[in-house]
Amino acid sequence: MDVVVSPALTIPAAELTWRFSRSSGPGGQHVNTSDSRVELLWNVAGSAVLTEEQRGMLRRRLQNRLVAGVLTVTASEQRSQLRNRETALARLAALVADGLAPAPPKRRRTKPTRGSNYRRLDAKKQRSATKQQRRRPPRD
Numbered sequence: 001m002d003v004v005v006s007p008a009l010t011i012p013a014a015e016l017t018w019r020f021s022r023s024s025g026p027g028g029q030h031v032n033t034s035d036s037r038v039e040l041l042w043n044v045a046g047s048a049v050l051t052e053e054q055r056g057m058l059r060r061r062l063q064n065r066l067v068a069g070v071l072t073v074t075a076s077e078q079r080s081q082l083r084n085r086e087t088a089l090a091r092l093a094a095l096v097a098d099g100l101a102p103a104p105p106k107r108r109r110t111k112p113t114r115g116s117n118y119r120r121l122d123a124k125k126q127r128s129a130t131k132q133q134r135r136r137p138p139r140d
Helices: 028-032 052-061 081-100 114-134
Strands: 003-006 009-011 016-021 037-043 070-075
Touching: 003 081, 009 081, 037 081, 052 081, 070 081
Parallel strands: none
Antiparallel strands: 003 009, 016 037, 037 070
């Protein structure tokens, strides 16, 4: 089952590795016998569908999720292995699409307006007055 990330990028099923294990959580006796937890592994470093530029971008943006160049996605929310497989594929596609998305434009810093500054200071004065009213009155 190929993963379509975008119209220009499709990860072939041959590059994906699946691992299954027993899932935790509710399910009664069924959960003790079925391997419904899914781990989907994709080797970013050795993928043939990525260009060097895309590979470098994914390595930078997903560096906290990569282990030796391999991206791992787990799914164990559903009781069915098939549904967990579908969930893992969707997560992988979303992760790769986010990793390859162009960076947003830099934010241009602007000076706060006079009105917003006035509202901020007014809110601070009100908060200060509220806290002063909570204090114990001074002893005479």
